[in-house]
Amino acid sequence: MTGQRIAQPTAETVGTQEEFGVVERPLTFWQRLSGSALFRKGSLVILIAIIWQVYAGHLNNPFVLPTFYDTVVSFSATMMSGELLARTWFSIKILLMGYSTGIILAALLTTLAATTRIGNDILELLTAMFNPMPAIALLPLAMIWFGLGVGSFIFVLTHSVLWAVALNTNSGFRAVSPTLRMVGRNYGLTGFRYIVKILIPAAFPSILSGLRIGWAFAWRTLIAAELVFGVSSQSGGLGWFIFEYKNMLNTPTVFAGLLMVIFVGLTIEYLLFGTIEKKTIKRWGMHT
Amino acid sequence: MQSLSGQDRAPATDSAPLLEVDGVTLQYRTSDRIVMATYRVGFSINQGDRFVLLGPSGCGKSTLLKAVGGYLSPDEGEMRLRGEVISKPGPDRVMVFQEFDQLLPWKTVKGNVVFALESARRCRGAEAADRAMHYIEKVNLGNFADVYPHELSGGMKQRVAIARGMAMEPDIILMDEPFAALDALTRRTMQEELMRLWDDTRFTVLFVTHSIPEAIIIGSRILLLSPHPGRVKTELESQGTDVAIDGSGELLSERIHSELFNEGARS
Known part of the structure; x- marks a missing residue:
């Protein structure tokens, strides 16, 4: 059969479509559904919730491990009363202040590092010294310098964001290809215009991952700092919320607070950074 | 002059x-x-x-x-160059390189050409866009003006680089x-x-x-x-x-x- 076809490649044998069967067909509903990461991860969440519910029900000790249902009830109760939302908003406000301070300082440092050799030395030395240092370890010192208040929180948050962002941005700058650098200079870009129009977009994948890491560091630092020292401010944030309800031995509400910590983390990661990534580096084909 | x-x-x-x-x-x-x-x-x-x-x-x-x-x-x-010492x-003097990454991946084909014109302060706005399109059509990429470089073949990328260079009229x-x-x-x-x-x-x-x-x-x-x-x-x-x-x-x-x-x- 095949031998025949090779021998006589006439228009008849080449052109008929039946030989291929179907050239193109839409995926089935199930194929499309299982191709969606949102669906797969959503199913995992449901699975975890079911396991939690079954195991906690079996344990039957709400003081140690409340069921998923109890947690949801506490979550909606504190949500309804507005307490949980107010506490979360309080934390996010402080977080944004520290995060933006950190980013501004990181921008200054990396600009210096991109333009001068001594600036680069300074940045490399400082990141090597401070990046491994846990922000929480600076909190006692911050208390002495800035007192028991928002200032101390902003100080440790800045520390947790600054080095991660600066380190990633700087290594991104250094990885910009020599060709792209020459192109920028060819069209007369120097100094600040060169950084803004060539280096930042070319290093954007690194910068974005720095911002992500910085965000995660900041969020966990803030919650931890509030847990330890949250007593200072009257209203307090999400960390203090958790600490308070632990003191009242109200474990379901402690779980509700933890759920909120996770929820905020997921929202920022997928909604904010995921969207930025989709609109920039994925669209530009710059993701690796 | x-x-x-x-x-x-x-x-x-x-x-x-x-x-x-x-x-x-x-x-x-x-x-x-x-x-x-x-x-x-x-x-x-x-x-x-x-x-x-x-x-x-x-x-x-x-x-x-x-x-x-x-x-x-x-x-x-x-x-x-024209009697002036190059420093x-x-x-x-526009360079066209061998490497495909000479195009800015964050700009479309047209964006790359406009970028060059505007960075060098040759022209801006609608004028830059018109001039960019003129040269993009010269290299037969008129249909790809709004496409990002990573979607182009190697030959097309080099054509964009040539169009970008020519648009500068160096x-x-x-x-x-x-x-x-x-x-x-x-x-x-x-x-x-x-x-x-x-x-x-x-x-x-x-x-x-x-x-x-x-x-x-x-x-x-x-x-x-x-x-x-x-x-x-x-x-x-x-x-x-x-x-x-x-x-x-x-x-x-x-x-x-x-x-x-x-x-x-x-x-």
Whole structure:
């Protein structure tokens, strides 16, 4: 059969479509559904919730491990009363202040590092010294310098964001290809215009991952700092919320607070950074 | 307009060389040594020339091109564009590189061309967009104007780079083996297309290659360089095809080959 076809490649044998069967067909509903990461991860969440519910029900000790249902009830109760939302908003406000301070300082440092050799030395030395240092370890010192208040929180948050962002941005700058650098200079870009129009977009994948890491560091630092020292401010944030309800031995509400910590983390990661990534580096084909 | 320094040079400006390279020695530094790339190389290029630098690897042709681009300064001699000494990169000499990543991945095809025009403050806004489209259509990429570079084939990327260079309407386009990373078929097409563009606009181009056939197709003048360090061997003219020269029956490619590889064999 095949031998025949090779021998006589006439228009008849080449052109008929039946030989291929179907050239193109839409995926089935199930194929499309299982191709969606949102669906797969959503199913995992449901699975975890079911396991939690079954195991906690079996344990039957709400003081140690409340069921998923109890947690949801506490979550909606504190949500309804507005307490949980107010506490979360309080934390996010402080977080944004520290995060933006950190980013501004990181921008200054990396600009210096991109333009001068001594600036680069300074940045490399400082990141090597401070990046491994846990922000929480600076909190006692911050208390002495800035007192028991928002200032101390902003100080440790800045520390947790600054080095991660600066380190990633700087290594991104250094990885910009020599060709792209020459192109920028060819069209007369120097100094600040060169950084803004060539280096930042070319290093954007690194910068974005720095911002992500910085965000995660900041969020966990803030919650931890509030847990330890949250007593200072009257209203307090999400960390203090958790600490308070632990003191009242109200474990379901402690779980509700933890759920909120996770929820905020997921929202920022997928909604904010995921969207930025989709609109920039994925669209530009710059993701690796 | 060029300053005529008080003298009546007006008729001479056309025949005066556009680019003069005068006894240029170039050195570059690696981590443990200083390497001499070219030694006292001199040539001059006129308006509308398709000038090819041809030689084996190590003859300093790419280094020489980067020096004309203003990225390196000569250790000896000087280079002048329209009589002005070249000291830094500038949009009057546009480079087209071999590497595909010369396009900004975060800009569309059109965005890349507009970016060049606006960065160099040639023009902006609607004027820049119109001019960009004009040159994008010249390289037959009109339908791809709003596409990002990562969606293009290698040949298309190089065409965008050429369109970007031409849109700048520079004094000279500097091409550093722009087709070397392409497959053989695309490479051939691109050479023809470049020649068609040249017939159309008669830009001046300085083209670096290590391929003898490419030099013959592209060049109107071919400068042969010998390696380690790069020195000028000789200059030949090309009609665009590999024909016999001087009625001697020797083909241009054979002549180039013997000049480059059989040192001293010719009497």
